[in-house]
Amino acid sequence: MTEISSKYLIGPSTGGDGLTRVVTGRDHTGAVQDISVVEERPLTIFLNGQEIVTAMTIGDYPEYLALGFLRNQGMLALDETVLGVDFDEELETVVVRTDGGTVYEEKLKKKTRTSGCAVGTVFGDMMEGLDQVVLPQVQVRTSWLYSLAHQINQTPSLYLAAGAIHGSVLCQEDRPLVYMEDVGRHNAVDKIAGWMLSEKATAGDKIMYTTGRLTSEMVIKCALMGIPVLASRSGFTAWGVEIAQTVGLTLIGRMRGKRFMCLSGADRLIWDADLDAVADDTGKRRSKDD
Structure with missing residues (x-):
């Protein structure tokens, strides 16, 4: 880890801890080459x-992922007490135990497949609670x-080590x-x-701050979490912008080098940066729609 990454409360992994696997292939010249690829594994949340x-x-x-998923799905009430979070590595399960009941059959019947990588899923009405x-x-x-x-762009990360992954900070x-990565940006959030x-x-x-696209899902998650500002190197979707404008969230995208675009909530910004002192973007590049 560099000096930068050591300043995080939780910094990203750089591989070598079971999150990546070395795979042998051939490059464009036909030469044999070993590369690191990201592991994927199922995690069942109860x-x-x-x-x-x-x-x-x-x-x-996995414990943070389970808690955050349930909170962002509206399945953990703000006044509900979490009694325990138990992860079983062998069974690949996390059980979150609370002092409340769990009756979500109707909510589970209504699923929305989101645009997130690794196929995100939202249960019930995606807009539920936004009006509050x-x-x-x-x-x-x-x-x-x-x-x-x-x-963030100078921090050693799993993306820089193996690619095929998103980060949220x-x-x-x-x-x-706190810098989290996963195959889906929704998981990282x-x-x-x-x-x-x-x-x-x-x-x-x-x-x-996220490396992924500023979609409706990302805006909704941040708004329901109570975070007023969402920024990204990547671009926007129209519905993501519309929701951000409706709830009053500051939405900043296409942050590369000296440039960015703010499509919602610009009234929060204080334009104090000296652009002559801002370095050009020289980090590892993602596509504009990553």
């Missing part, structure tokens, strides 16, 4: 005695955004705090939600 979903994941932080969201009118300096992008002002729930972390003073 809430009390009810099976909820089986997610494909890289396998790190009130995001704080915090101020965000553009100098923070440039600093965050530089730090919880930030506060110009400090990246759910892990952060689980960490926030476990640590009782506040949301109103946070920024979410």
Whole structure:
């Protein structure tokens, strides 16, 4: 790990810990070459005695993933007490136990396949609860955004080691705090939600940075988590922008080098960055629609 990545409360993996596997192939010249590829494994999430979903994941932080998924699906109420989170590596299951009942048969009948990588799934009405969201009118300096992008893009990560993965980073002002990766950007955000729930972390003073597309799913998750700012190197979907404008979330995309686009919530921004001092984008590139 570099000095940058050591500053995270939770930093990304760089491989070598069971999250990647070495595979032998041939390159464009026909030469034999070994490369690292990301592992995928199923994780079945139970809430009390009810099976909820089986997610494909890289396998790190399964407890956070389970907690965050259930919270973001509206299956863990804010006033509900989590009594325990038990992960069984052999059975590839996580059981979340609470002091409340679990009756979600009707909600589980209505599934939406989202645009997330690894096929995200949302149960029930995707828009449920959004009409009650009130995001704080915090101020965000553009100098923070440039600093965050530089730090995150320079951090050794599983993506840089093996590719085929997305990252999401919880930030506060110009400090990246928790960096999670997974085959689906929705999983990475759910892990952060689980960490926030476990640590009782506040949301109103946070920024979410993601390497993935700014879709409806990503906007909805951040809004329901209470995070007022969502930023990405990648682009937008029209519905994602529309929802962000409706709930008053600051949505910033196409952050590369000196450039970015804010399509919602620009009133939160303080334009204090000296663009002459902002470095050009020289990191490993993803496509604009990653």
